[in-house]
Amino acid sequence: MSPAPDGPSTLDLASALPHGYRARPSTAEDVDALCHLVGACEREIQGRVQCDPGLVAAELARPGLVPELDTRVVHDPSGALVARAWVNRRSAVDVHPRHRGRGLGAALLDWADARAVQAGSDYIVQTVPDDDAEAVALLRSRGYQRMVTEWLLAFDMPDEPAVPEPPEGVSVRPFPSGDQRAAYELIQDAFDEWQQRRMPYQEWVQHTVERPSFAPAMSALAFAGDQLVGAVVSLDLTDTGDGYIEQVAVRRDHRGRGIARLLLRHAFRAFHRHGRRTCTLGTHSETGALTPYLRMGMQVRHQSTVYRKSLRAT
Structure with missing residues (x-):
């Protein structure tokens, strides 16, 4: 299987990072810092935090995911953890808002694509908030296609x-x-x-x-x-x-x-x-549940899109 178009032919992430930034695999000790990173991204794009440490720990424990091979965290020159990526059928890439615009997201996305190819995957999937125009444009530039719409719904309870x-x-x-x-x-x-x-x-x-x-x-x-x-x-x-x-x-x-x-x-x-005083839940366009939830009085708080990229050689 050949590398994905527009991505690196190797997994040499270090050479794609800006000067002074360094990458390494993530470990269980990174859970709190990763949650803080994801929370900062959510707060910047969506106005509030949804992530919790249990979700991050569950991601790192996905069956078949090997942290040494399938995860990367990036530190800035001061040593702060400012970006992360993991890939295991699905994938996630997050860059701290203060470090966006420096190529970190593109480097990690290309690394994830290349790692998925190396692992023999036929495709890779990633979910991105629709409000994150920069991330959406990056995914589309790398050949990702829209697959499913996701909604976070809220029910207010005064x-x-x-x-x-x-x-x-x-x-x-x-x-x-x-x-x-x-x-x-x-x-x-x-x-x-x-x-x-x-x-x-x-x-x-x-x-x-x-x-x-x-x-x-x-x-x-x-x-x-x-x-x-x-x-x-x-x-x-x-x-x-x-x-x-x-x-x-x-x-x-x-x-x-x-x-x-x-x-x-x-x-x-x-x-x-x-x-x-508020309860939230997520659903997506494959379930057909959005309309019944809206009839119950729930309202859409955020909308995201699941993107999919085929890695099969043409």
């Missing part, structure tokens, strides 16, 4: 949200410690309708129930008799001041009964009682 009565035969309770595997199976079965890759169980728990921000009291499960038919997995992102719904799923044969709305309302009320 008053305690009302919770509807459950459908006949359905009960709701908070997420206890023994239901992780059943919730995983239900969520992945539901997501298989649109996701390209079924997430392994260990990867799922790292992104959800094993994250420090996991909020079991604000998560909710729906049962029909003793059968799990719906789940909401919530995170309490203390740095943002918001509650966050990480995942929502309803078993296919129980859809259209208002179970998703019921579970979300339970989560919203729990977050409100915990002192949160």
Whole structure:
């Protein structure tokens, strides 16, 4: 497989960096600094922070990702960590706002493309906020194409949200410690309708129930008799001041009964009682869920686009 067009033919990132900047693989000790970096980028583009250390740690623990090969962090001449990249099917590139315009993003994007080619990937995917015109232009210049639209939605809660009565035969309770595997199976079965890759169980728990921000009291499960038919997995992102719904799923044969709305309302009320006045969740154009969420009173806070680049030799 030949290198991607307009990218480097080797993985020599050092020669592409500005004078005085140096790169190295990331380590577990970088999690807090990486979260601070990503948060600075989010604050600059979106006006608020969404990242938490648990997300960064889960990214670095992706199955198959080898930090020595698949990650890079960049330090400026003073030693501060100012940029990062990782690639493992998906990829991410972030440059601190104060260090943009110096070629760091282009160098890291080309490194990620070249690393994906070296690893034998057929494609590479990256998500970028639509408001980040500079990053969008860079991706398009490297041959990335639009694939999916993502939205971050917000539900404002000045008053305690009302919770509807459950459908006949359905009960709701908070997420206890023994239901992780059943919730995983239900969520992945539901997501298989649109996701390209079924997430392994260990990867799922790292992104959800094993994250420090996991909020079991604000998560909710729906049962029909003793059968799990719906789940909401919530995170309490203390740095943002918001509650966050990480995942929502309803078993296919129980859809259209208002179970998703019921579970979300339970989560919203729990977050409100915990002192949160806004709850957010993410969705994308493959799920078809945007319109139902808007009908529930949620509003679009941010919009991003997932870009994909084919690495197959033509």
